[in-house]
Amino acid sequence: MTTRRTFIRRTAAAIAGVSVISRVEAGGRREDSGEQLFPVVVSTWNHGLPANEAAWEILRSGGYALDAVEAGVKIPEADPAVMTVGYGGLPDRDGKVTLDACIMDEKGGAGSVTFLQHIKHPISVARLVMEKTPHVMLSGDGALQFALANGFRKENLLTDAAKKAWKAWLKTDRTFRPVVNIENEIRQNHDTIGMLAVDRRGNICGACTTSGMAFKMHGRVGDSPIIGAGLFVDGDVGGAVATGSGELVMKTVGSFLVVELMRNGRSPEEACREAVERIVHKIPGYHEHQIGYLALQKDGQVGAYCMKPGFDYAIRTDSRKELVPVASYCSE
Numbered sequence: 001m002t003t004r005r006t007f008i009r010r011t012a013a014a015i016a017g018v019s020v021i022s023r024v025e026a027g028g029r030r031e032d033s034g035e036q037l038f039p040v041v042v043s044t045w046n047h048g049l050p051a052n053e054a055a056w057e058i059l060r061s062g063g064y065a066l067d068a069v070e071a072g073v074k075i076p077e078a079d080p081a082v083m084t085v086g087y088g089g090l091p092d093r094d095g096k097v098t099l100d101a102c103i104m105d106e107k108g109g110a111g112s113v114t115f116l117q118h119i120k121h122p123i124s125v126a127r128l129v130m131e132k133t134p135h136v137m138l139s140g141d142g143a144l145q146f147a148l149a150n151g152f153r154k155e156n157l158l159t160d161a162a163k164k165a166w167k168a169w170l171k172t173d174r175t176f177r178p179v180v181n182i183e184n185e186i187r188q189n190h191d192t193i194g195m196l197a198v199d200r201r202g203n204i205c206g207a208c209t210t211s212g213m214a215f216k217m218h219g220r221v222g223d224s225p226i227i228g229a230g231l232f233v234d235g236d237v238g239g240a241v242a243t244g245s246g247e248l249v250m251k252t253v254g255s256f257l258v259v260e261l262m263r264n265g266r267s268p269e270e271a272c273r274e275a276v277e278r279i280v281h282k283i284p285g286y287h288e289h290q291i292g293y294l295a296l297q298k299d300g301q302v303g304a305y306c307m308k309p310g311f312d313y314a315i316r317t318d319s320r321k322e323l324v325p326v327a328s329y330c331s332e
């Protein structure tokens with residue numbers, strides 16, 4: 001409930017351009033409950049559990065959030081059993097594995113690669129775009145050339161299992177449609193990994209990487225590598241990541257919206273919910289799509305919201321290591 005006092009506090013904070021955060025002492029401990037809020041890492045879906053562990057190794061020893069999110073999302077990128085990210089990802093309708101990824105740091109630095117083929121770790125290429133070029137985004141052949149010039153190896157990313165699934169799809173009517181909520185069964189249609197972390201010094205960084213929608217048109221780029229759509233981080237406020245039907249997220253610049261709502265005083269869950277409701281109000285046919293938003297404030301508070309039941313996120317702190325089910329707008 002918003003009392004007059006919280007309203008005034010929120011309004012003052014919004015004018016100052018910062019998110020309303022609970023009283024958190026330096027070092028990430030909550031004043032009221034004593035709970036240690038950061039370091040913390042969160043990521044989308046259950047492949048976030050092993051990814052978080054890799055990130056946590058870095059965070060617990062006082063490492064930098066940017067190193068943590070890169071190391072974290074490299075786990076599903078390299079895992080052929082995860083058929084929605086990196087190596088082993090399902091191909092487009094022409095049988096090509098094309099990858100999208102982006103990364104942001106606490107100072108607003110951003111790097112992105114889109115429509116990248118043959119490179120197992122697009123997130124690391126995105127980081128190099130951020131750190132070594134005057135640009136934010138490299139695409140397709142140019143991104144590949146840049147990766148090869150920086151020592152990345154050209155590899156075949158299409159595994160036998162992914163090829164088999166593509167061949168089976170070719171025998172269907174080949175209609176492209178988003179398949180909602182197959183995550184819990186075969187986890188292959190969508191399931192981007194988006195990861196956000198706050199390190200011991202309070203820096204917040206994020207990463208997002210995906211093979212995109214299975215059997216998409218050749219050349220299609222989704223929301224995941226688009227700064228503001230699939231990922232946005234503002235070091236003064238927090239960060240957000242998106243998963244699900246990228247076209248809907250792009251049309252509403254979802255992750256930027258979530259961060260701006262937090263800046264204006266919404267809690268992470270309220271912000272994610274409002275971004276889902278924006279889609280509901282703007283885009284006909286929204287109920288045929290899954291959309292999941294996950295947000296992390298710079299003080300370590302987390303929230304999420306999704307369109308359809310079935311989305312979950314993984315969290316890792318000193319005391320937590322679990323998958324959290326997320327409330328949804330539609331009941332089924």
Ligand code: SD4
Pocket residue numbers: 189190191192210211212213221222223224242243244245246247
């Ligand atoms: C895309 N948003 O390419 C990605 C897919 C995804 O969970 O997130 N899946 O549209």
